[in-house]
Amino acid sequence: MNGFKDFVSEYSGAIIGGIIAILILLTGLYRLIIGIILIGMGLFIGNYIQRNKYEVKEKLKNFIDRM
Helix, strand or coil: CHHHHHHHHHCHHHHHHHHHHHHHHHHCHHHHHHHHHHHHHHHHHHHHHHHCHHHHHHHHHHHHHHC
């Protein structure tokens, strides 16, 4: 019994994370989470391109020239 308590106390974070992951998969919440992540990435990329317009143009031009 002492070994089980040690196991649970050592890996309690992993156990809780696994239970949360199973609940997210079963409820279909992963679609919402993936959507929110994609929206956040789009916002970040759009902001980066807007602030570094000329650098992005130059990098894109160099990339197309290499192809």
